Amino acid sequence: MxxxxxxxxxxxxxxxxxxxxxxxxxxxxxxxxxxxxxxEDAAEIYLLGDVLDYWFEYRYAVPRGYVRFFGKLAELSDKGIAITWLIGNHDIWIFDYLPGELGVKVVDGSFVKQIMGKSFYLSHGDNVGERPLSFRIIRSVFRNRLCQQLYASIHPRWTIPFALGWSKSSRHKDIVTPPYQGKDKEPLMQFAETHAQSHTDIDYYVFGHRHVLVKEQLSQGAQAVILGEWISMFSYAVFDGNELKLCKYEPENML
Ligand SMILES: [Mn+2]
Structure with missing residues (x-):
């Protein structure tokens, strides 16, 4: 190509x-x-969070693994492709190592980006709409700088197995996704619908987090998509300047 x-x-x-x-x-x-x-045809790549199930950068050490994935991101970024990594609710603890090593731009939270002349509202989706109190408390502890420093002061011998155990305990929640029940019942879509009323300049809303693959037309004319996942769906969205398409990756030489 x-x-x-x-x-x-x-x-x-x-x-x-x-x-x-x-x-x-x-x-x-x-x-x-x-x-x-x-x-060959990507100018920009957006990773919308929960890219890694667990990650924590220490000052002088990082967790094992992901060598092929990191290598490919570095290759693409070295080639001139602009890669943006939005922090999700699993890969919160990216500090200066991944941006420096891979040349990716790391963003925490929602943001609006002009892409090929259109306005995109990008968000992982975990901080949007109604969330249970417990989720909000955990989220603020995980993002608290002092808590992060205390955690970082414990030897990885203890923190990494703990984190992996924690991740295992939320396994059911991640695999069994509540089904999409339509625009009116989906908090991310309700959020987009409301947000679009007062931000008529936005053309597209793109979210992750929910593990469903959906595209909806909002009443103000914008479109909203939820990107699916790469556990069993292998889905993505691609924008060519005219249309935002949802696709599934079907590798030719890999079953
Ligand atoms: Mn998530």
Missing amino acids: AHNPSKAYFISDLHLGASYFNNPRRAEQRVVAFLDSIK
Whole structure:
């Protein structure tokens, strides 16, 4: 394929490293194969959170793994593709290592980005709409700088197994996704619908987090998508300047 960087790609919820993958290496290789397949026509890539199931950067050390995935991101970023990584609710603790090492831009929270002349509202989706109190408390503890420093002061020998155990305990929640019940019942869509009323300049809303693959037309004319996941769906969105399409990755040479 000729090198023609003209598209923007969006993926989320890869959950690499999660204990529920029967074959974690294959899950990583699938993502790498996808990134390789888009490297000639991608101008921009947006990773919308929960890319890694667990990550914590220490000052002088990082967790094991993800070598192929990180290598591919570094290759694409070195090639000039602009890669943006939105922090999700699993990969919260990215500090200066991944941005520096991979050349990716890391963003915490929701933001609006102009992409090929259109206005995109991008968010992982965990901080949008109604959330239970327990979720909000955990979220603020996880993001508290002092809590992060205290956690970082404990040897990884103790924190990493603890975190992996924690992740395992939320396994059911991550795999069994409440089904999408339509625009009117989906908090992310309700949020987008309300937000669009007062932000008529937004053309597209793109979310992750929910593990469903959906595109809806909002009443103000904008479109809203939820990106699915890479546990069993292998879905993504691609924007060519005219249309935002939802697709599933079907590798030719990988079953
Ligand atoms: Mn999430």
